[in-house]
Amino acid sequence: MSGARARQAIRKKQHTGPTATLAPGFVQANLVVVPQADAADMRSLCARNPVPCPLLEELTAGSHRSRLAGGSDVRVDLSGYRLWRDGELVERASDAKAWWRGDLVTFLIGCSFTFESALSEAGLPPRHATCGVNVPMYRTAIPLAPAGKLRGHMIVSMRPYRAGDLERVRDLTRPFVEAHGEPVAWGYQNGLGIRDLSRPDEGDPVPFEPEEIPVFWGCGVTPQQVAIESRLPFVITHEPGHMFVTDLRHADLKRGRR
Amino acid sequence: MSGARARQAIRKKQHTGPTATLAPGFVQANLVVVPQADAADMRSLCARNPVPCPLLEELTAGSHRSRLAGGSDVRVDLSGYRLWRDGELVERASDAKAWWRGDLVTFLIGCSFTFESALSEAGLPPRHATCGVNVPMYRTAIPLAPAGKLRGHMIVSMRPYRAGDLERVRDLTRPFVEAHGEPVAWGYQNGLGIRDLSRPDEGDPVPFEPEEIPVFWGCGVTPQQVAIESRLPFVITHEPGHMFVTDLRHADLKRGRR
Numbered sequence: 403m404s405g406a407r408a409r410q411a412i413r414k415k416q417h418t419g420p421t422a423t424l425a426p427g428f429v430q431a432n433l434v435v436v437p438q439a440d441a442a443d444m445r446s447l448c449a450r451n452p453v454p455c456p457l458l459e460e461l462t463a464g465s466h467r468s469r470l471a472g473g474s475d476v477r478v479d480l481s482g483y484r485l486w487r488d489g490e491l492v493e494r495a496s497d498a499k500a501w502w503r504g505d506l507v508t509f510l511i512g513c514s515f516t517f518e519s520a521l522s523e524a525g526l527p528p529r530h531a532t533c534g535v536n537v538p539m540y541r542t543a544i545p546l547a548p549a550g551k552l553r554g555h556m557i558v559s560m561r562p563y564r565a566g567d568l569e570r571v572r573d574l575t576r577p578f579v580e581a582h583g584e585p586v587a588w589g590y591q592n593g594l595g596i597r598d599l600s601r602p603d604e605g606d607p608v609p610f611e612p613e614e615i616p617v618f619w620g621c622g623v624t625p626q627q628v629a630i631e632s633r634l635p636f637v638i639t640h641e642p643g644h645m646f647v648t649d650l651r652h653a654d655l656k657r658g659r660r
Numbered sequence: 661m662s663g664a665r666a667r668q669a670i671r672k673k674q675h676t677g678p679t680a681t682l683a684p685g686f687v688q689a690n691l692v693v694v695p696q697a698d699a700a701d702m703r704s705l706c707a708r709n710p711v712p713c714p715l716l717e718e719l720t721a722g723s724h725r726s727r728l729a730g731g732s733d734v735r736v737d738l739s740g741y742r743l744w745r746d747g748e749l750v751e752r753a754s755d756a757k758a759w760w761r762g763d764l765v766t767f768l769i770g771c772s773f774t775f776e777s778a779l780s781e782a783g784l785p786p787r788h789a790t791c792g793v794n795v796p797m798y799r800t801a802i803p804l805a806p807a808g809k810l811r812g813h814m815i816v817s818m819r820p821y822r823a824g825d826l827e828r829v830r831d832l833t834r835p836f837v838e839a840h841g842e843p844v845a846w847g848y849q850n851g852l853g854i855r856d857l858s859r860p861d862e863g864d865p866v867p868f869e870p871e872e873i874p875v876f877w878g879c880g881v882t883p884q885q886v887a888i889e890s891r892l893p894f895v896i897t898h899e900p901g902h903m904f905v906t907d908l909r910h911a912d913l914k915r916g917r918r
Contacts, residue, residue: 547711
């Protein structure tokens with residue numbers, strides 16, 4: 403299934419669930435929508451923290467058409483949306499049309515599906531994928547570089563790998579600079595301040611096999627979490643796992659490819 | 661004095677000291693030179709950590725001419741150089757010609773003089789400038805996003821400001837995205853892990869006046885410190901404070917200006 407077909411299926415409500423296994427090979431993106439008054443801060447947050455917040459595209463104010471996806475409409479091309487006011491979740495919906503305003507600016511952020519695809523192709527599939535659960539995510543003690551009103555901490559996703567595979571895992575994921583790139587930390591002395599790997603802040607815990615260590619990557623839910631925690635008056639995000647499917651191929655997110 | 665004149669004076673050994681007060685208005689840069697084998701990691705370190713490591717220019721391998729400075733030669737246009745092997749300082753010199761090799765890649769990194777100029781013009785001169793000492797710098801507990809062989813922690817510079825001036829200080833420095841931009845932290849609950857402000861790791865301590873709090877910015881010595889601590893086999897840096905003076909104006913380092 404192509405990215406275009408996936409968006410069509412979602413728009414027609416033929417596909418209503420998470421998108422992880424939809425349109426393999428095509429880049430998926432996290433969505434954060436803020437009023438124009440907060441857009442400069444969001445742009446700056448991404449520029450200053452590109453590892454957790456790799457900005458794929460910023461749409462012009464009011465626009466709902468992404469250049470990364472032909473004929474797209476970011477108000478209806480995802481299967482679940484959340485509306486936040488002053489840091490509180492106030493509404494959920496299967497499309498964002500009723501909430502749309504002419505001053506809204508959409509940010510599309512790279513997603514780990516891109517580097518996971520490279521890991522799987524190399525025979526190193528992430529544990530949560532083989533277990534059929536969501537990737538475990540953790541809040542860390544690592545402060546982001548603040549940007550105007552936006553302040554917060556890095557969120558990471560975690561995948562167990564054998565210590566002997568670490569350098570290969572780093573090498574495989576490093577090229578995907580617009581999708582978090584190589585890991586930010588690994589092992590147990592990782593400086594992230596995570597208390598208990600078996601209790602992720604989002605997603606599901608995953609089992610470790612002998613000789614495996616935790617490997618952590620910057621996570622694309624970071625900018626939406628920062629927007630919420632910074633209590634912006636109006637923020638639209640997607641339901642976790644219900645991503646925006648683009649027409650880009652994963653290799654397009656390597657350095658200098660676009 | 662223009663940037664070109666400053667470089668000429670340094671090249672002729674007419675100016676041999678720090679460059680802080682030389683050629684006001686012109687952008688100065690930190691210098692890190694590594695062999696081509698380590699250049700991809702340095703490039704990636706800067707891309708992943710743009711706040712402490714804002715990359716102004718990467719020269720092609722072997723080149724000593726910067727596009728940011730007419731007729732320049734980075735081997736002789738600074739007034740002091742250091743050579744590091746495997747993390748150890750092995751030699752100091754007033755030019756780097758004797759150390760030069762065809763495989764060396766020069767990285768020029770933005771410097772705080774740019775935003776300090778904006779602060780001074782707004783009537784908020786940094787304390788170290790009015791005291792005539794070097795800016796205090798501190799190693800922090802904030803891990804950088806690793807890049808291949810390169811791993812380390814953010815180094816910050818600190819300037820005291822009144823809490824009531826903080827938002828103005830943030831606003832004034834935010835636009836200079838290629839020179840560290842707005843502060844990364846402020847106050848005493850800053851999460852940086854600095855034990856004693858009166859004992860900086862580099863530079864000089866500065867006095868606080870009543871109602872002032874410490875304000876911290878990412879510091880451009882970070883990438884050279886990371887190269888050294890990561891024990892790269894061969895690294896050239898400048899003597900602290902002896903920067904590369906370019907032909908750029910400070911306003912050129914605002915977002916989108918070049």
